[in-house]
Amino acid sequence: MAITKAASLSIRDSKSARWFVLLTVSFLMLTGYFFTDIMSPLQGMLRDQMGWSNSSYGTFAGSYSVLNVFCLMLIFGGIILDKAGIRFTGTFFVGIMIVGAFFNYYAMTDTFNNGGLGYDFLNSFLTDYKPSLKMAMIGYALFGVGVEIAGITVSRIIVKWFKGKEMALAMGLEMACARGGMLIAFSASPWMTGADKIISRPLAFGVILLVIGLLAFFVHNMMDKRLDAEVAADTSVVASEEEFKASDVFLLFKNPGFILISLLCVLFYSAVFPFTKFAPDLMVQKYGFAEEFSGMIVGLLPIGTMILTPIFGAFMDKKGKSASIMMLGSLLLIFSHTIFAFLPGNTGFAFAAMIVLGFAFSFVPAAMWPSVPKIIPESRLGSAYAMIFMIQNVGLMLFPMLLGAVLDSANEGLAEGAALNYTEPMMLMVGCGIAALVVAFFLRVVDKKRGYGLDLPNIQE
Template sequence: MAETIQRKFLNDSPVARWTALVLIALMMFFGYMFVDVMSPLKSLIESARGWDSGTFGTYAASEYFLNVFVFFLIFAGIILDKMGIRFTGLLSASLMVIGASIKFVGISEWFQGTGLCAWLDSWWVSFPGSAKMASLGFMIFGCGCEMAGTTVSKAIAKWFKGKEMALAMGLEMAIARLGVFAVMWLAPMISNHFDKSVVAPVAFCTVLLIIGLLCYTVFVYMDRKFDRQLIAAGELKEEKSADEEFHVSDLKYIFGSKMFWLVALLCVLYYSAIFPFQRYAPNFLEVTLGIDAESAARLFSCFPILAMVLTPFLGALLDFRGKGATMLMVGAVIMIACHLSFAFLLPAFPSKWLALLLVVTLGVSFSLVPAALWPSVPKIIDAKILGSAYCLIFWIQNVGLCLVPLLIGKVLDATGGYTVPMIIFSSFGVLAFIFSFYLKIEDRRKNYGLEKPNII
């Protein structure tokens, strides 16, 4: 009888809630693989399709174009809060598959000889038709991927409320980052196996996205059962009251929150120093160390390893000990040191072991941030507008992720080297440290609980 009471809801079962986490994390794992599948192939795509660094930077930025300039992520937040995690998750996974398929067609050999490609080549001639088509697909994929990220965050907040939320978010990010590690190894291997093909790795990752859609479909059935249990227990209503229902006017509570803006600015600064760097890192190591593209990709694949190991432990530390704002400050300091070392130390002492040390250490910074940042949002934002808050944070983040690759591509073409881009990345870390320090002061003044443990 006691056991029955203890496991009143599906998420009270450790097996059920961690299975749910694995299912949704796999969708993000495959999504992260697709995001970076072209990164270790930069030199190859440039020679095979006539791209340059500026073209590659524009292509990389296209992932965020619709999210930023058409405000898709803001609409995604409204969809998430109105329609829930099941509908929104399936929609986002489907958009990823559709966008990936278009990108696959755009870089395929078959497409290069079509009339559509010839027409695309006829305007904005400095940007090849293959890049235009690939960018269109990447835009649609980016809508789905960013929507999926916010949906997964809200799903974890629901399934792990009062439980190991930071640990769960940390593990989800660790599994997702494993995708970066995997694709840095697999993309060159698959490409070499198919005679230096840029198409085969993209096709492989597109198939994995379909599997991710199937994984989320299984989670949908689990979540539907969980909701039925909550409704039967009176903890969730089938029809929400006017006060409980999300209204667009509720967004004013997000925009009026100083803490929200601090977290959002921290997010865009941290991730603008990481994700755009990932796009160029294999080529940076290839040029700086004088090694081939495959060796550079394998070297950079170590980036997420320490992050994968540390993030769950840091999440557990937050759950039981707290100190979230302090972790953000430490992460900023590590980021500054690593990017400055990439700018000046590694070119002066071009060693694979030094490069490996810096890459892995940067991964530590990347593990501190999500473990501390994302679990802090439910502490400062009401649950009924949590999805919109996450999407608005992702939208602000996407502004940086869209513009920074463009900036880095232009700077590379103008300077011909990576020193200035690395200084730019380190400057983001300096600003992040300032904002994280201010966040800690505000938390101490108003007692939001960012430094407190999640499990009391």
């Protein structure tokens, strides 16, 4: 419910209170993104120990989005968020996230792979796929539902506490914390397996971290309950928008700004997150980095975004220019992947490409997510974020599978021990970047015609 007037200050007007709320939900997303990428630096170990092919690994990575796409879980999650509220939705789906992560961990244990609960059943069908892969996919699919809807909920929380204030900066800082989870995963996951390379160890740590994240969300719930009580008690508060109706979901697709920002989201993120699933192995195969250090090179990406996203968010709060910055970020995305695809395997090129990608990965999210409330009324905001995340998940499901299949196809007949050729998979990423640039251009054109105000500052004077 949008608020047009308030006679008294609420807890959200306290800087310390709203930034503390941001801290709690940002830590939650750090734990979620840590587990999301925890397997990425372990692709080589999965090939050697579990017998997974590159296509199998890509199928596992794509399973993250299967339920979100085919069962429309993000749509239902968005409707639940708009109808049942932030506290219930967040708590329930963080719980789903933890359950899925546990199944993912269990799939990597000796207990399961030596005939534990569920092994024989999973080994009785689709025998071309190993039981460990199937169990991991079940877990990762459940986890994907939980973490994506948790992300939608956190976006709604930030709008609730920061709308008309430092919203882009707040979203930038939240994204920086999430990228911090990626950094920890890429850098620490190979080391956490130990000298004996036990894959389940980092996953066990990830499950524990998620439980701590749930406890942090409980702290947010107490703050949010107090805010709702203050708003309800203020008789001068006036609702400016109609209550949400399920039929409102269809109205989103009559909004050209929504359609374009959804397309930009799926194209841009399909060229980033699926890439990060394969990037540590790319660093080993093309650039000759040791497996233990490959994740650290990829970790340059979240390090850059942790620093730059809040800075760009603060700039857009005060100066605007979000539509233009989304175009610039898409252009940098093309440049980065072109380096990976076509330039020689010199380590200097690897560092340069990761740094450029870090700028792109800071520009576009910092501009895109705070733009959604300018395009969509607040009563439909939860469903709008959910629909955008669902469309994004189509790319997150298909592109890892496609990258794995193209990688196997491009290296068919390769001599054992020879380095894999990543040129063709990276050409797919370049194509995504070009398409994202075209969509960002049309979004800027539509913004000028419709007057969304994407290039205007976020802070209301």
